[in-house]
Amino acid sequence: MNKKLRELLYRSFDADLKEEEKKVLADALSRSAELREEQRQIETVRQKLSATTASSFEPFFADRVMRRIYREQKPKSELESWFEPLMSIFRPIAVAAVFIILLLMSYNMISTKQISVQGALAISNVAVEEAFDPAVNLTVE
């Protein structure tokens, strides 16, 4: 089927064709059964689409919308209005603190050459005996 004619057919449903184009299309439709079949199929699809219009949300939708509006309009409590500016001030500080902690932990892991929680926290493995070994920990002057 001629691509141009096909395009013209599709366009004829949604745009005003020029007189000349209308003539060309009418002529093609009278000659081509394939084009007529295509036209019938498009009409069917369009009819089915327009028949799907009736829609609604769950019952009492308007009530739910109004409830949300009332809720959003409700003035905030004193405690909430006191905490909110504090939260916005401390949020960037908290993010920076987390970043610094992560940086320190990775530095610890690199310097102790241990990829573990102990390495990250720079805790060395000390046995109980070692901890209480007077030769290591205590020096008598």
Next chain:
Amino acid sequence: MFRLTDEKLVESVLKGNEEAFRELVRRHEPRVAATVIGMLGNCPETEDVGQETFIRFYKSLKNFRGESEVGTYLTRIAINLSLNELKRRKRRFKFFHQEPGEAFDIPDERTQTADNGDKELVQWAIQKLEPKFRSVVVLRLIEGYSTSETAQILKLPMGTVLSRLSRAQKKLKEILSPYMEIVNE
């Protein structure tokens, strides 16, 4: 209140009558629902997007100058919010390595009953379209806006709307042709 025009209702809301807004919601719910359900399919998110559409409208009432009709204004908000939701959905599906289209099952022929079956089948076919094609189909072919109104709502040139419409219809015909007999019954 039920006989008032949309413009009068908007004026009334601006004077503090919130019941007038409830009437606007009731009046325009079907249009917003058709847009949102058309764009997102029947899923739990449609209710949230529908509510958000009216809440955005309520918040922007002071700036609403009546240049377009309330219905058209609401449709524009609903389309934008639906497109945002589709982007979010795409990101979610990407995260779980799944194609968005896979989420919608082909409606079972055996459970289809006349109109309901057709509706489900058409809805399923629409969900197979890319969002940019879906939006023109919903506005022009489901909601019945004119081609120029569709172009205005989507802020697109007429030529783009026309070419998207013809490509969308070709695609829909392709998707639905195996089921065309069911559709035609």
